[in-house]
Amino acid sequence: MSYYVKKVKELTPKEIVGKITRKIKQKVLKRTEALKDSGASTYSQTLNTYEIERILSDSIVHDFSKMEILQTKELSTLYLNHSFDLLGSGWINIKYNMICNGIEEFKYKAPIVDVSEDISCLINKKNKLYSKKIRNMITSNYSPIDWRLDFKSGYCWDSKLHYSQIRYGQDLGADIKVPWELSRMQHLVQYVWAYMLANQGKEDFKEPEIYVAEFQDEVLDFISMNPPKFGVNWVCAMDVAIRAANWLLVYDLFRAQGVTFTEEFEKVFSLSIYDHGKFIYNHLERNGEVRNNHYYSNIVGLFFIAAYLPITEETKEWLCFAFQESIQEMHAQFYDEGANFEHSTAYHRLSGELALYVTALGYALPEHKKNILKNYNVEQHNIICKKKGFNLNASCFWKITDRKIFPDWYIDRLEKIAEFTVAITKPNKEIIQFGDNDSGRFFKVQPIYQLLSVKKAKEVYLNLQNYSARDDENYWDENFLDHRYLVAGINAFFERDDFDRYVEVPSIENKIIKGLIKGNFNKKDKNNQQVMINNVLIKSLNKEDEERIQSLRKQSQFVEYVYPSNSNLVENLKVVSYPNFGVYIYSSKNLYLAIKCGPLGSNGKGSHDHNDQLSLELVIDGKEIIKDPGTYLYTAIPEKRNVFRSTNAHFTIQINNKEQNEYYQGLPGLFMLKESTKSECLELSSIRFMGCHNGFGTKVYRVIDIMSDRIVISDYGSNQRIAHFNYYSNGYGRIIKLK
Known part of the structure; x- marks a missing residue:
């Protein structure tokens, strides 16, 4: 079975030669690196001082609700038992020589290890x-x-292999994201909350010291079994960066609670953090001007490391480079409108977290490190950028002052990131899913769960068919589509009433950000506070397209769908448009309608786009009528990857199983699309949307009329009714059969 389409991108001879030359150079460099690393220990064992900076000076005070206490108690118990639910695995005890359930028809058996x-x-x-x-x-x-x-799946990577020799994507069912996700160690923060609640005398918690000891043991276990640059968990610098930042945040949160660590542990810990920093700085995931959330994660993780490590000439360079690049990436990866350039609502959340925490940490820096940033200049930064192989946007270089850590445009964009999150949230508090969703996070400070029985969870999720727990046991089901905590965190800066109303509940995320910025941020005058605007450009249909639509109607090349309502849909109807991202949103008390229509993301590369142009999500009278199918998997089963991002999986115009945009070949083709659609919004008003695309070779149109008692969708250019797609994924690795 072929997982990819036939057509390949055509390159000029010069581009082909350049591409081959770069690949040969990269191979030679990696082989040289692997040879060098195999000849001596890759662990750093000396540093000028092992004392890690204390950033959080005060403990976090949070009034945990009854549900939060129960969730923290049970999650921390699961984690103490080394049971994790990641990327659709179900709660599984992770240990050596375990028998794995497999994924769909794929199942592997790892070599036996004598752990005694x-x-x-x-x-x-x-x-x-x-x-x-x-x-x-x-x-x-x-x-x-x-x-x-x-x-x-049970697939196991050899921990003796140099990271450059690790391969993935060749063995069906094997998903490298699974060990990567565990190695981010985003669960560790739950031990801090459990420690706090245990100290408060809450029932059924362990002794407080147990949670501290477990944090130490897991970190030491990881360091000892994952030498720098060896094994699967050093393949991706993004995961290295996220892991280091999580270790540092949890370490600092514990210290803010009065916990002290032994000198021996602090030495090993700080040396490993240093090794993480070296790896990131020397393996940045950026190719010239091509960047994405991986590179942004590298930068933010490096900034965390440099912020916490003692100052040396090396860490000073990391600090300055990462600070300036974080500003560059805010400009490159978020539009003025606030939406993320990868055109995925889920990745907007991940990159929004990166923006939030790097900004908060910038304000939290001790004065001696802020002074280092003040003395850094554009010439120094340009020299580093050239060495790294990319150009500096000198107009975004920022010289910090005593009064301003970040430029005004940067802070405005941070606020708009939250506004976009609010706009893409449906009445049930879940975001729309346009583009990929790999459930990726930077920190998981207090994830949102719903409590199910195991029986109910197995009834809901097909990926849990082989799950072996008792039916009456609790199953904590994480909600990856509730992004309110991101807005809560950003609102620590802006203190907007509308954001508070959106969030609804007290947030630990908000408390942590306030603890970092410590009142150093000069928020806007609340009387002049910006409220969410309807940034809508009213557009009218041109005559040529109007005539074309009438012609298609006469030829019976059209289909209509009518969705009635028992309420008034247009009362207080608001319209918000994000043309750069390509989403248009209509909302009222009884209606939520989001339409995808725009260019491919990642500067046209389509890395995390789906073939979903002119598709939509629709909620009427609180009932979800149409929703995006989600993502399910990436490289583990390429066929399923392509099914979930296909035209036929979405509620959009369909013609004989054709794809709107073709897929490129091979493993990289799973994260690229060749844009043919050239989608365009043709008409936009308070009661009508009209868009078109060219993906099938001729222009097709979708007209959506919003009436008081119904929504009418009229498609022109095809008389084929949309086939119902039977599956839905609300997070990576999860799959639900629709009725």
Whole structure:
């Protein structure tokens, strides 16, 4: 079976030569690096000082609700047992020699490891000695985690291999995202909340010290079994960056609660953080002017590392470079309107988190590090950028002052990131899913869950068919589509009443950001506070398209869909448009309608786009009528990846199983589209939307009329009715059969 379409992008001879030359150069550099790394230990074992900066000076005070207490108690218990639910796995105890359930028809068996003996046999020769030293620091009753394992399929990567030799995407069912997701260690923050609640004397929590010890043990376990640059968890600098930032935040939160760590642990910890920083800085995920959320994560993670590590000439360079690049990326990756340039509502959340935390940390920096930033100049930055192989946008270089850490346009854009999140949220508090959703996060400070029984969870999710827990046990089901916490965090800066009304409940995220900025941010005058605007350009249909539509109607090349309402849909109807992202939203008390219509994201590359132009999400009278199918998987099963991003999976015009935009070949083709659609909004008013695209070779049109008692959708250019797509995914790895 072929997973890809036949057509390949045509390159000029010069582009082909350049591409081949770059690939050869990269291969040579990686082979040289692998050879060097195999000849000596890759662990750093000396640093000028091991004392990590204290950023959070005060403890976080939060009045936990009853549900939050129950959630924290049960989640922390699961995590203490090393049970994790990641990317559709279900709650599984992760350990060596476990038997995995498999994913669909794919199932692997990892080699047996004798964990009763010394598991340093899994470590390459030159790193064994230091690995053993670290393992001797772990408490005796700790059960090791198998960090190499895709615990869904059972596929296991060799931890002795240099990161440059790790391969993925060739074995069907094997998903490298699974060990990567675990290695981000975003669950560790739950031990802080459990520690706080245990100290308050809440029932059924462990002794507070147990949560601190577990944090230490898991970090030491990871460091000892994942030497720098070896194994699956050093392949992707993005995950390296997210892991380091999570370690640092949790470490600082514990210290803010009065926890002290041993000098021995602090030394190993700070050295590993330094190793993370070195790896990120030397393996930035940017190719010339091509960047994405990976590069943004690299920059933000590096900034966290430099903010916390002691100052050396090296960390000083990291600090300045990462600070300036974070401003560059805010400009490059978010439009003026506030939406993210990758054109995925889920990735907007991830990049929005990066923007939020790097900004808060900028305000939180101690004065001696702010002074370092003040003395950095554009010439120094330009030299580094050239060495890294990309150009500097000098107009975005920012010289900080005592009064301003970030430029005004940057802060305005941060506020608009929150506004966009509010706009794309449906009445049920979940966002619309346009584009990819891999459930990616930077921090998971207090994720939102609903409590189900195992029986109910298995009835809902097809991916849990082989889940073996008892039917009457609790199943904590994470809601990846509720993004209110992001707005809560951003509102720590702006203190807007409309944002508070949107969030509804107290947020730990908000408390952490306030703890970081410490009142250093000069918020806007609340009397002049900007409210969400309807940034709508009223457009009228041109004569040529009007005649074309009438012609198609006469030829019976049209289909209509009518959705009635028992309420008044147009009362207090608001319209918001985000033309750069390509989404147009109508909302009232009884209506929520979002239409996708615009260019491909990632500067036309379509990395996280679907073939969903002119598709929509529709809620009438509180009932979801039409919703996007989501994503399900990436490289594990390419066929399913392409099914979920296909034209036929979406509520949009269809012609004989044709794709709006063709897929490129090979593994990279899973994250690229060749744009043919050239979608365009032709008419926009308070009661009508009209758009078109050219993806089928001739122009097709969609007209949506909003009436008081119904929505009428008229499609022109095809008389084929939209086939019902039977599956839905509300998070990566999850799949639901629709009735």
